[in-house]
Amino acid sequence: MSRPGLFVSFEGIDGSGKSTQARMLADRLRTEGVDVIHTREPGGSPGAEEIRALVLQGDPDRWSAETEILLFTAARRDHLERTIQPALEAGKVVICDRFADSTRMYQGLSRGNLRAKVDALHDLMIGVEPDLTLLIDMDPETGLSRAKARNTVEERFEDFGASLQEAMRAGFLALAKEYADRFRVIDGAREADTVAEDVWAAVSPHLT
Numbered sequence: 001m002s003r004p005g006l007f008v009s010f011e012g013i014d015g016s017g018k019s020t021q022a023r024m025l026a027d028r029l030r031t032e033g034v035d036v037i038h039t040r041e042p043g044g045s046p047g048a049e050e051i052r053a054l055v056l057q058g059d060p061d062r063w064s065a066e067t068e069i070l071l072f073t074a075a076r077r078d079h080l081e082r083t084i085q086p087a088l089e090a091g092k093v094v095i096c097d098r099f100a101d102s103t104r105m106y107q108g109l110s111r112g113n114l115r116a117k118v119d120a121l122h123d124l125m126i127g128v129e130p131d132l133t134l135l136i137d138m139d140p141e142t143g144l145s146r147a148k149a150r151n152t153v154e155e156r157f158e159d160f161g162a163s164l165q166e167a168m169r170a171g172f173l174a175l176a177k178e179y180a181d182r183f184r185v186i187d188g189a190r191e192a193d194t195v196a197e198d199v200w201a202a203v204s205p206h207l208t
């Protein structure tokens with residue numbers, strides 16, 4: 001895909017501060033006069049938001065990992081077609097709270113090694129990676145207590161508990177090495193403003 005815009009994703013375990021940092025980055029870019037779309041996964045388009053409710057609410061064993069790969073990828077395809085791609089083609093900066101790396105981790109690692117299936121479906125149906133991925137890294141205990149404090153109905157993955165979050169953290173750090181050209185790892189266990197400075201230092205060189 002040829003694209004004049006900039007595609008930035010935030011990744012990390014639940015409660016690491018991705019949404020906070022995505023919002024702060026979007027605000028700062030807007031202040032600088034940059035045309036920004038701030039979006040999230042699962043969701044980010046009307047159809048994908050409907051799929052979001054299916055995958056994030058209910059029992060942790062509601063879907064098999066294989067079914068989840070299909071649902072998250074279906075949501076992503078709709079989000080890409082309707083929101084991300086048009087914005088990039090219009091030259092905008094797209095800030096996305098989670099993208100395909102989350103499927104590589106949560107569906108690819110949490111219940112057996114399904115990474116090859118995740119990657120195959122991604123290649124077939126998505127085929128796009130962010131220009132820059134900011135991994136907000138932090139210890140799962142802190143992340144989980146932050147996430148639980150929010151007390152929402154979207155707890156299917158948070159209910160998997162601390163051991164899964166530990167595996168996710170290690171997995172994300174390994175992914176950052178695998179895709180070293182687009183990943184930047186940022187220490188999330190600091191004041192939000194301090195984290196935001198590191199985010200800005202990573203993003204600003206990409207703005208033309």
Ligand code: ADP
Pocket residue numbers: 012013014015016017018019020021146147149150188189190191192193195
């Ligand atoms: P995520 O999107 O990664 O799940 P959020 O941005 O929603 O994380 O943050 C989870 C919770 O932690 C929120 O209540 C948020 O206000 C709080 N939070 C975010 N960043 C920080 C920080 N740097 N220090 C302390 N609390 C934070």
Ligand code: TYD
Pocket residue numbers: 013014015016018019041042056072097098099100102103104106107147157158
């Ligand atoms: P999110 O709303 O970002 O939650 P949080 O703010 O707690 O990080 O994401 C909701 C959950 O969806 C999160 O636990 C991770 C999960 N998820 C997947 O399992 N696969 C995916 O492809 C995506 C995008 C998210």
